[in-house]
Amino acid sequence: MATVGKSEWNFCSDNVAPVAPEILAAMAEANQGNVASYGEDPWTVSLTEALRRLFEKPDLIAFPVATGTAANALAVSTMVPPYGGVICTEDAHINTDECGAPEFFSGGAKLLAVPAPDSRLTPAQITARVEQARDHGVHVVQPHAVSITQSTEWGAVYGLEQLRAIGETAARHKLGLHMDGARFANALVHLGCTPAEMTWKAGITALSFGATKNGAMAAEAVVFFNPTQARGFAERRKRAAHLWSKQRFMSAQILAYLKDDLWLRNARHANAVAQIFARGLSAVPGVRLLQEVQANEVFAVLPEGVVAALEAEGFGFYRWQADTAPGEAAIRLVSSYVSKPEAAEALVSAAARFGNR
Amino acid sequence: MATVGKSEWNFCSDNVAPVAPEILAAMAEANQGNVASYGEDPWTVSLTEALRRLFEKPDLIAFPVATGTAANALAVSTMVPPYGGVICTEDAHINTDECGAPEFFSGGAKLLAVPAPDSRLTPAQITARVEQARDHGVHVVQPHAVSITQSTEWGAVYGLEQLRAIGETAARHKLGLHMDGARFANALVHLGCTPAEMTWKAGITALSFGATKNGAMAAEAVVFFNPTQARGFAERRKRAAHLWSKQRFMSAQILAYLKDDLWLRNARHANAVAQIFARGLSAVPGVRLLQEVQANEVFAVLPEGVVAALEAEGFGFYRWQADTAPGEAAIRLVSSYVSKPEAAEALVSAAARFGNR
Amino acid sequence: MATVGKSEWNFCSDNVAPVAPEILAAMAEANQGNVASYGEDPWTVSLTEALRRLFEKPDLIAFPVATGTAANALAVSTMVPPYGGVICTEDAHINTDECGAPEFFSGGAKLLAVPAPDSRLTPAQITARVEQARDHGVHVVQPHAVSITQSTEWGAVYGLEQLRAIGETAARHKLGLHMDGARFANALVHLGCTPAEMTWKAGITALSFGATKNGAMAAEAVVFFNPTQARGFAERRKRAAHLWSKQRFMSAQILAYLKDDLWLRNARHANAVAQIFARGLSAVPGVRLLQEVQANEVFAVLPEGVVAALEAEGFGFYRWQADTAPGEAAIRLVSSYVSKPEAAEALVSAAARFGNR
Amino acid sequence: MATVGKSEWNFCSDNVAPVAPEILAAMAEANQGNVASYGEDPWTVSLTEALRRLFEKPDLIAFPVATGTAANALAVSTMVPPYGGVICTEDAHINTDECGAPEFFSGGAKLLAVPAPDSRLTPAQITARVEQARDHGVHVVQPHAVSITQSTEWGAVYGLEQLRAIGETAARHKLGLHMDGARFANALVHLGCTPAEMTWKAGITALSFGATKNGAMAAEAVVFFNPTQARGFAERRKRAAHLWSKQRFMSAQILAYLKDDLWLRNARHANAVAQIFARGLSAVPGVRLLQEVQANEVFAVLPEGVVAALEAEGFGFYRWQADTAPGEAAIRLVSSYVSKPEAAEALVSAAARFGNR
Structure with missing residues (x-):
């Protein structure tokens, strides 16, 4: 302990850590008058635009939520049916540190965890898990998605080549590919690439874009690069009680987080x-x-x-x-x-x- | 619309509405240095003490969460098994405005909704629902709790007599009694009674103590007046992703909310x-x-x-x-x-x- | 009681009632030697063919299960996302007599029950429920399906005109339409029509085809008239533990039930x-x-x-x-x-x- | 394949395999006249008495169900809260062959699987898993039960010493202890001990007593040796659609299975x-x-x-x-x-x- x-x-x-002063200031600035609640506010609209520019993807859809566990579990539950499975590493945060949130949000989907020394998954592990399951039909939980963490729970960073190989493997097996980006920024500056390169250009279909660990108070964004894959997310967020009435204060955090490369x-x-x-x-x-x-x-x-x-x-x-x-x-x-x-x-x-x- | x-x-x-200036100031004041995360911070400790004094109940247990829906759904899921039911009014927020959150958090429990013109439930309605179900054994969802809203969704306020009668009825049928207090303060000042009188002294066993609608940013507290009835709540909150890592900023809101009778x-x-x-x-x-x-x-x-x-x-x-x-x-x-x-x-x-x- | x-x-x-002698005899006849388990047996294959002929629908997909509640709850869970709702009558068996099975199987979907004197739903009631929900976006559980019972829980039989009107209404609102046919045969002989007329020709998309109440031991069939809508059903049946290893004895019941118009x-x-x-x-x-x-x-x-x-x-x-x-x-x-x-x-x-x- | x-x-x-002739004959014999449905029949009453004698435990409670997966998943869901975990081996049937049924029935509980060459769990593995989790509070899924299979998925049989050691370990950590006895009889005759010795006398708290694989058509019994631990099981069985209306035909199978040591x-x-x-x-x-x-x-x-x-x-x-x-x-x-x-x-x-x- x-x-x-x-x-x-x-x-x-x-x-x-505390909240970055720039972010706290932005929250105070958002504290002006009555505005529409539940995400109908101007800050939330601006946030989607900002993320579209950042990721060079004009049709992405993004949903801010307050915690990394919410981002991960909501993303996974949108990608996998309750009878499906998610391939991840044994030490993945979703497998070890979220008290079963992915299982809860998905209605009982199973995490198909494989060992990985630095928590980096390989394409071969994904394929092996898929083939093992495909042979057994309805008796075995079938993989429907892969979740990787960037940077990983052991502080490692997937290189772009590694990401692309995983992306191709996931696509070949028709699996969604989720990135837990609780420390997205730390990985990105290590690689020195663009957000697009580290995500959808490599085959990531859904991203938990973390901000809390890097200066925000309580703000992450779930990003779907293909808007049709976000189906049901808005409803799931609401019924999981992760849509704030005063949502402007969540969106304002991420806007300030991105501003001027903070x-x-x-x-x-x-x-x-x-x-x-x-x-x-x-x-x-x-x-x-x-x-x-x-x-x-x-x-x-x-x-x-x-x-x-x-x-x-x-x-x-x-x-x-x-x-x-x-x-x-x-x-x-x-x-x-x-x-x-x-x-x-x-x-x-x-x-x-x-x-x- | x-x-x-x-x-x-x-x-x-x-x-x-925006956030009350006193509350925003308290959040800024809490923004000092590194502190233990996930509710191990001093603000969260103080909050429990403050609520114990406020409710004159030295052993109550309280859990801050960010939204009213989280408070309600987590409370209900702790009170009712997945195969049980919750008696409420047809217009209850939990029944109409939370996108099925109580059903989700509880693993499929059923809301047993009864009509009520101003959304005030009566003891007779509770008893009728219980008796109707008791006759049918396992075939029918059995009521395990009652949930009332104070002030109600139609702006009515239960009087203390009414609350006590409901409390006695719930106790007689061995039902938990939850109060959705999203507008707790508005009801309290209308009645001019103490928080204790409006809750546990009348038989309330769990309370969603709202603050967001009355000046906070995103903060409510779930209060269990009998600590043994809070069993599992901490785990449920975590796996529902409603435990913030920087929890101090949630607790600080409620502390400021209570300070000097704000x-x-x-x-x-x-x-x-x-x-x-x-x-x-x-x-x-x-x-x-x-x-x-x-x-x-x-x-x-x-x-x-x-x-x-x-x-x-x-x-x-x-x-x-x-x-x-x-x-x-x-x-x-x-x-x-x-x-x-x-x-x-x-x-x-x-x-x-x-x-x- | x-x-x-x-x-x-x-x-x-x-x-x-006991089991019809013809059905018990068929079970004894199926009791010959080792055969492939989990529905890979000849009886189960024949059953699909028999139902395709009966319903004049060569591409329907059918899944036998042991109980009516299993048939209803599995069908509904395939038609509705966990955050969705099912319009039915207040007295519908799925709403009153299944201990919350539809909520359980669907992962928390909500039954949107409307009053109906003889438990026959009307197109107007469906439309009203849809419109009421559509206005409130993610806050309200949105209807995704309708479930009707034929004959109803009050012994009434929908006429073909009534069924077609409901079918058109459901289709217009893009809702699936489930028929709880626990007493399908009793309704069918009352109307004197064909099984096709009473189902898919009227707009029914999924049917719980009952046999237990009319002579079988423990056998119903869930029928999807559009095979693409059966997606996930096989997995759901398995994880709900409703796929028998000795499935031949379930299929043999329904085959005998249909034989010679028993x-x-x-x-x-x-x-x-x-x-x-x-x-x-x-x-x-x-x-x-x-x-x-x-x-x-x-x-x-x-x-x-x-x-x-x-x-x-x-x-x-x-x-x-x-x-x-x-x-x-x-x-x-x-x-x-x-x-x-x-x-x-x-x-x-x-x-x-x-x-x- | x-x-x-x-x-x-x-x-x-x-x-x-087919159904043992003695069992089929008993089902035919039960096919007499109208009898009370949903387990209120004489066969079901007799079954409890027979199991009480067999296990030398006059207060045990037993629930027949049709499949082994139902027995396991219902038992586990009664023993573990949705936020809890079940320690088992990686090759345990509940972990690999039930399409996620335990996760589904329990509302998302997690199987905490450990490697074991012949699928026999050891007390040391249980203790290690418990201690690992206890350190991490709400962040980690806490074990609430252990599930072992007798005989195991690799055909091994736990000896009585091994069972008792596991029983003591489970009790020390306040964990329920479930035995998947799909092949209970095969293990019992190998050990040559009594059913009581192989179960509650060794610390087993809940048993899936298999019959289907050893001659029945579709019948297992979930046995709780301490009746207070069966709380909620009857409701769970009903809402999982595993209570037959013509339940006599399930109970009659197990009665015949036990008769004359068949x-x-x-x-x-x-x-x-x-x-x-x-x-x-x-x-x-x-x-x-x-x-x-x-x-x-x-x-x-x-x-x-x-x-x-x-x-x-x-x-x-x-x-x-x-x-x-x-x-x-x-x-x-x-x-x-x-x-x-x-x-x-x-x-x-x-x-x-x-x-x-």
């Missing part, structure tokens, strides 16, 4: 701080990284004594389940748009110091 | 504006009120020409389904904490003027 | 016995029929003393909820393919005798 | 035929068993050419997914109560003959 010490030393998650600046900052951890911890004797650091999450194995000393010192992070030798402990460090480089350096120095005792 | 004109003349609903002042204001409509429109020849006005909703029947003229003039309100004579139209006017008395008077004057043409 | 006396005097329901003979017999009740009871002073008797159900109002005496004598029937004067009681009598005319006459005579006391 | 040849050579599954004789026969396969195939060069044969299922690896030749010869069995070397193929052979020893010997001889070519 989390150890939480000084606020600046809190690396438990990027969602411990989202990209925030993500670059978070990724850069993660690199301080990556470089710094690698250099500490007895410490090793579990994964190459590509986005804003760092997974490291340290001597148990060092981890305990860091906790006692007041640094905040989660211990993580991983294969470690006796006397070792794995931890996860997550940097955010407000993480101070000095705080990351302080943790690295402390780890080195404790390791030398 | 709604006609929306000038912002100040918009009486479509109390949810067209919520009561707001409700008194809204109710007072509704009385301007009630008194003013009653005096216009050819106009009649459909219901006594007790809270902040006004239902009136006007000559069709007057309604059309008001719409053309730019007043915002909904036409409402009701029994009217040919040449008449029913409308609903809802006042909120920001409604200007002058705007209400302007509408009344316009109605009188148009009626005289 | 039911009073059950001598077996022959049991008119509680047509499902108290089903029509059985239904004619049951209807004829109902006419004995109808004619006989009408002639008893102080007794009146609540409905014209068109199929095999009789609803009558008798003096309370007569009802009690009949019960004491050992006749079996249900008391029924209906508007009666003080001192009166309503009852339902159902005849089946094994009901003896002498037994019906005995009940009529007894009623007359008790009435004269 | 299955290759089906001559009826006697069909070893695809034990559910390809079920034990049938199971002994099936197990004995499986031993013919086990001994015979082990002796064929190039053939190996994948599992020790303890019940009536045999898993063997043969040269691909031999498998193809057996198929061509007309033997019926499934090819099975297993780790095999190139040129090899795995198959499953299932014997039933009607399997002829000569037919099993014929297959063994043919395999030897083909292997020698």
Whole structure:
């Protein structure tokens, strides 16, 4: 569980961060007079336009919701019948951290989870799962969609080639392809490509476009690149109680998030701080990284004594389940748009110091 | 459908209103540093304490959520098994305006709706429904709970006597008793009683305590007066994606809402504006009120020409389904904490003027 | 509740009857050797062919299931998304007697029930419900299908004109049209038309074709007249556990039911016995029929003393909820393919005798 | 997929078998006159008494249903809230062969599947899964029950020691313990213990007591050893459409199944035929068993050419997914109560003959 010490030393998650000032200001600015409720407001209209420009897709349809779990579960439920399945990795957030939300929203669809060391799925795994099921007709839950996370739950980033290969595989098997983009921006700035390239041009059909972890208060957007595939989403959002009456305050967050590339600046900052951890911890004797650091999450194995000393010192992070030798402990460090480089350096120095005792 | 004109003349609903400045300020104040996510923050802890004091019930349990539909559907799903039923009125918000959310959250429970002119349920109706079902064993959906709305969907307010009689009836039949308090404050200031008197002292077991319609941005609290009856709620909220990672911003809203009686002042204001409509429109020849006005909703029947003229003039309100004579139209006017008395008077004057043409 | 006396005097329901000897013999005949399970057997293949001939529809798709509730709930769940609604009458079996099965199978769809004296729905009621919902967008559950019962729960039979009018109305509003044919045969022999005329030629898109109440052990068939509308049904049946491994014994029942018009003979017999009740009871002073008797159900109002005496004598029937004067009681009598005319006459005579006391 | 040849050579599954003559005769005997429907008949009453004697548990509650999937899914849905999880093995029938029925019936509960070579779960696996989840609160689906299969999907039989250890573990973690006994009799005669020893005395709280695979037509019984844990089952069965109106014909099957130890004789026969396969195939060069044969299922690896030749010869069995070397193929052979020893010997001889070519 989390150890939480000084606020600046809190690396438990990027969602411990406050709201970016630009976004809070935009919400205050939206607080003018009476306006039509339930998404009939001008901010929500502008948001669709902004996302269409951003993704270079003039007919996409987008639905803002307040949480990443809502975005994922609503997207998946629109893509898969209740008797169908979704191929994902065992460590996928939808499989491990949403208390069964995809199963709930979809009316009982099954997550067909496959093991993947850094939570990156491969085309071969998808095909194997499909063929295994196709042989058994109605007895077995048939895959109807694939869900991948970008960047993944282990901080890895799918390259464009990998995404395209998955996209082709999904299309060949007539599967929808969902991207959980809770850390979309962190992956995007790592790849240096366009949002279109990382999504529909690679075959993604539905995207959970995250903003909360990267500076918003409570705002994500579900984006369908093919509007016919959004059928029923509006109804599902309403009956899941995820349509706000004062929806303008959700849309205003995402508009401000996109404005003047705030989202990209925030993500670059978070990724850069993660690199301080990556470089710094690698250099500490007895410490090793579990994964190459590509986005804003760092997974490291340290001597148990060092981890305990860091906790006692007041640094905040989660211990993580991983294969470690006796006397070792794995931890996860997550940097955010407000993480101070000095705080990351302080943790690295402390780890080195404790390791030398 | 709604006609929306000038912002100040918009009486479509109390949810067209902006956020109360005190509440927005509290959200900005909560925007300090990294804090534990998912409700482990100090604001959320304080909120429970505040509600315990407010309701004079030191062991109640409360869960903030963003929307009234979430509050209602989550509460109901905790009170009723999927094979059970909830007695409510035909016009209950849960029955008509939530796109089937209670059915969804509960896994298919049935709303057992009975007709009620002003959407106030009677003990006799509850007993009749229970007895009718008890006779038919497993073939019929058995009632497990009752849900009432205070103030009701037709702007009526249950008196304390009525509430207590319902409470006793529900208890006698071993039914949970839920109150949809989307407009709780408006009812409370009308009755001039304490929150405890209007809820658990009358037999209410679970409450959707609304704040959004009365000044918050997106915040309600589900309150269980008997903590053992909250079993499973936390899990249900999470899997319904209604637990925010940055939950502090939801809790901060309700804390500010309660502080210095902001919520009561707001409700008194809204109710007072509704009385301007009630008194003013009653005096216009050819106009009649459909219901006594007790809270902040006004239902009136006007000559069709007057309604059309008001719409053309730019007043915002909904036409409402009701029994009217040919040449008449029913409308609903809802006042909120920001409604200007002058705007209400302007509408009344316009109605009188148009009626005289 | 039911009073059950001598077996022959049991008119509680047509499902108290045993299995027709011809059907039991066919099951025994199917009990030969090992055959492919889960519906890959020859009987199931033959059944589809038999139904295609019967309904004059060479591309229909049919799925046998064991119970009428399974047939109805699976059909409805295939026709309506979880966020949709089904227009039916308040007294429809799916609304009152299936413990919420349609809601369960559909994942929470809502039954939009309208009052109808003899449980016959009208085109105007359908249109009114649709228009009422269309105005309110995502807030209201939108109708996606209509379900009617033939013969109805009050023993009435829709005429072909009525069916066609409903069919046209449903098609105009793009609604699926389901017929609960638990007593399909009783209606068919009353009308004297073809199965095709009473179904797809009138606009029915899915049929629960009942056999259990008319002589089978546990067998109904869900028939989709347009095979594309059956999408997902096979999977839904399997996951609802309604695909038998030894499916041959279900299919064999329906094959025997259809062979040599057994089903029509059985239904004619049951209807004829109902006419004995109808004619006989009408002639008893102080007794009146609540409905014209068109199929095999009789609803009558008798003096309370007569009802009690009949019960004491050992006749079996249900008391029924209906508007009666003080001192009166309503009852339902159902005849089946094994009901003896002498037994019906005995009940009529007894009623007359008790009435004269 | 299955290759089906001559009826006697069909070893695809034990559910390809016909109905035992004793059972069919009992159904015919039950076909007398009108009797109360929906389980109010004498056969159903007798069945509960018979099961209470059989299991030496005078207060158990039992519910007959038509299919094993219904028994499992209904049992599980009664044991686990929709937001909970069920620990089982990856190859458990509920996880792989029921098209998501447990998820459907439970309203979205999650199967927490762990790998197990012969599909026998261990106490350590249960504890590990529980501890892993307990750490993560509402974010992770919490285990509420364990489900094991006896005999397992790989033909293994849990010993009494193993069962008791699992029972203690489940009780310690406050988990319900379900046994999928689709092949209960085959396991029981292998162990030579009493039904009580193999169930509640070892800690089993709910049992799917199978009969269909061992001679019945369509009949299983869900048994709750602690009646308070059956709460809601009757309602769930009805709304899942698994309560027959002519329920006597389901209960009569199980009564006949138990009478004069028919079920034990049938199971002994099936197990004995499986031993013919086990001994015979082990002796064929190039053939190996994948599992020790303890019940009536045999898993063997043969040269691909031999498998193809057996198929061509007309033997019926499934090819099975297993780790095999190139040129090899795995198959499953299932014997039933009607399997002829000569037919099993014929297959063994043919395999030897083909292997020698």
